[in-house]
Amino acid sequence: MVTFNFKLKFFLITVLGFMLFTVIGTLSHELGHITMAELLGNDAKLFYGSMTSAPEGYWEDEDVIAFQKFFEDNRDKLEANPTEGEKLLEPYFKPIEEKYPHNPTRSILITIGGPLQTILTSIIGLFILYFRKSKHKSEFKVLDWLGVFLALFILREVFNAVHGLVEEVLGKTQFYAGDEFRISEYLGWNVWTLPLMMMMIGAAVSLYVIFKVIPIQYRFSFVLAGLVGGLSGFAIWFGYLGPILLPVEI
Numbered sequence: 001m002v003t004f005n006f007k008l009k010f011f012l013i014t015v016l017g018f019m020l021f022t023v024i025g026t027l028s029h030e031l032g033h034i035t036m037a038e039l040l041g042n043d044a045k046l047f048y049g050s051m052t053s054a055p056e057g058y059w060e061d062e063d064v065i066a067f068q069k070f071f072e073d074n075r076d077k078l079e080a081n082p083t084e085g086e087k088l089l090e091p092y093f094k095p096i097e098e099k100y101p102h103n104p105t106r107s108i109l110i111t112i113g114g115p116l117q118t119i120l121t122s123i124i125g126l127f128i129l130y131f132r133k134s135k136h137k138s139e140f141k142v143l144d145w146l147g148v149f150l151a152l153f154i155l156r157e158v159f160n161a162v163h164g165l166v167e168e169v170l171g172k173t174q175f176y177a178g179d180e181f182r183i184s185e186y187l188g189w190n191v192w193t194l195p196l197m198m199m200m201i202g203a204a205v206s207l208y209v210i211f212k213v214i215p216i217q218y219r220f221s222f223v224l225a226g227l228v229g230g231l232s233g234f235a236i237w238f239g240y241l242g243p244i245l246l247p248v249e250i
Helices: 006-039 062-073 074-079 083-099 103-129 142-170 179-186 192-214 217-247
Strands: 042-046 051-055
Touching: 006 042, 006 051, 006 103, 006 142, 006 217, 042 142, 062 074, 062 083, 074 083, 103 142, 103 179, 103 192, 142 179, 142 192, 192 217
Parallel strands: none
Antiparallel strands: 042 051
16 A cells, blocks of 8 residues: 655655665676676676676687777777678687687576576565564664665566566567576576566565555655656666766677
8 A cells, every 4th residue: 555645855865765776786786797707717897787707818818809909999880780790890709709619507607696696685685674573663764774675676677577578569679688588598498487487576575565564654755766766877877877987898
């Protein structure tokens, strides 16, 4: 149940909280990938909205350096015409591929690292709410709200699946690049199996936290702040701040 009780001060603070945690959620998800990559012996790099990893010594390889320089010098041209770009990149990329062949098992383990981090963070948030007995409180302290925000990291799973569904309906999907889609494909499942499963789990956890844990007098303002803060945080980070503070992926 939501009562239309709007709390302006709480709303503004919560908008900022959602903006901050949108960025934290994005980067911590990528750090989940990086942690798994480094556990497997890879070198990894963090970009503002993604990561990449490669076998030790890859980044110092002369062929890799030449490939990166050519890509950076011709980025606009390559991105404007991907088909022609592939042909131009092939002479640079082919020797790299021969020296560092793709390892599907290692690649999928690194892929799993991101969603695993998101899920574990959400579980930590739920544990905080459980041990704080937040469900039975009429007023929340900072630690209760921290538990709420961490538990709602699972909303990423809902967003990913909904985003995929929208692109599917609009006919924009050429390939499914999300982590859950890739894991499903690797396991031999329909690509939508894991994304939809995780979307349902994410929705169930989020609805529980919002409608059963957060005190009723805050719910309307919290949901509204989530929409405003989440979208604003996403737009500001990916559209402006992220590329300034962290590298753009090659």
